[in-house]
Amino acid sequence: MTQLETCWIQVHQRIESACRLAGRDPDSVQLIAVSKTRTAREILALHALGQARFGENYVQEFVAKWEALTPRAVVPPLEWHFIGALQRNKTRAVAERADWVHSIDRLKIAQRLSDQRPADRPALQVCLQVDLSGEPGKAGIAEADLEPLAAATAELPGLRLRGLMALPPPSTDPTEQRRPFRRLRELLDRLNARGHRLDTLSMGMSGDLEAAILEGATLVRVGTALFGPRNAQVTQA
Numbered sequence: 040m041t042q043l044e045t046c047w048i049q050v051h052q053r054i055e056s057a058c059r060l061a062g063r064d065p066d067s068v069q070l071i072a073v074s075k076t077r078t079a080r081e082i083l084a085l086h087a088l089g090q091a092r093f094g095e096n097y098v099q100e101f102v103a104k105w106e107a108l109t110p111r112a113v114v115p116p117l118e119w120h121f122i123g124a125l126q127r128n129k130t131r132a133v134a135e136r137a138d139w140v141h142s143i144d145r146l147k148i149a150q151r152l153s154d155q156r157p158a159d160r161p162a163l164q165v166c167l168q169v170d171l172s173g174e175p176g177k178a179g180i181a182e183a184d185l186e187p188l189a190a191a192t193a194e195l196p197g198l199r200l201r202g203l204m205a206l207p208p209p210s211t212d213p214t215e216q217r218r219p220f221r222r223l224r225e226l227l228d229r230l231n232a233r234g235h236r237l238d239t240l241s242m243g244m245s246g247d248l249e250a251a252i253l254e255g256a257t258l259v260r261v262g263t264a265l266f267g268p269r270n271a272q273v274t275q276a
């Protein structure tokens with residue numbers, strides 16, 4: 040068995056035991072393999088094991104891998120999740136290629152993605168990234184500004200608002216890990232109480248996916264636990 044296969048099985052076992060602990064159906068949590076800095080070849084190796092959802096953080100690197108892999112028309116098709124910071128001059132490349140964007144934190148970016156989504160593609164599935172730290176300068180929309188952003192994003196024709204994403208600071212204390220995830224779930228519940236129909240909580244990574252699943256994560260974004268530690272950023276596929 041390859042190292043990659045061992046890791047892939049282990050991550051699935053972690054997801055399944057967390058689901059069991061939480062009394063949740065394991066099918067209610069989907070694994071996104073975060074393939075930043077990893078090559079197209081590594082993506083294909085994981086796909087061969089059955090992994091179809093991949094997460095990318097850097098536009099240039101995402102485009103290179105998308106261009107390399109899309110002509111292959113693998114089955115099941117690759118599903119691309121853009122999870123990194125998005126600048127306004129880079130939105131088109133993502134709007135034309137991604138299936139999901141998790142990192143919307145301002146209306147201008149949402150509007151551009153909607154305008155630039157090709158008419159022959161289904162609506163781009165999106166999450167709003169929330170900054171739960173309360174500190175200015177962090178990625179994500181402040182909690183206080185979330186409702187108006189959700190309302191405006193939900194109106195955009197090229198997008199389908201699915202839920203919320205957060206990237207809390209790493210912690211090794213399981214109780215501490217759960218706090219921000221619980222907060223994100225409360226924010227989602229609150230939006231749904233105001234008439235939204237959101238079904239997605241994108242939260243949990245290699246070090247804290249159990250805590251996230253216990254608090255209701257539906258998408259976990261896992262890099263290191265699958266592929267091993269990352270080296271310096273690679274921008275070529």
Ligand SMILES: *Cc1c(COP(=O)(O)O)cnc(C)c1O
Binds near residue numbers: 096260262
């Ligand atoms: C890198 C990254 C991940 C994966 O982190 P690991 O700790 O390697 O699992 C998840 N989400 C985002 C937004 C990331 O940038």
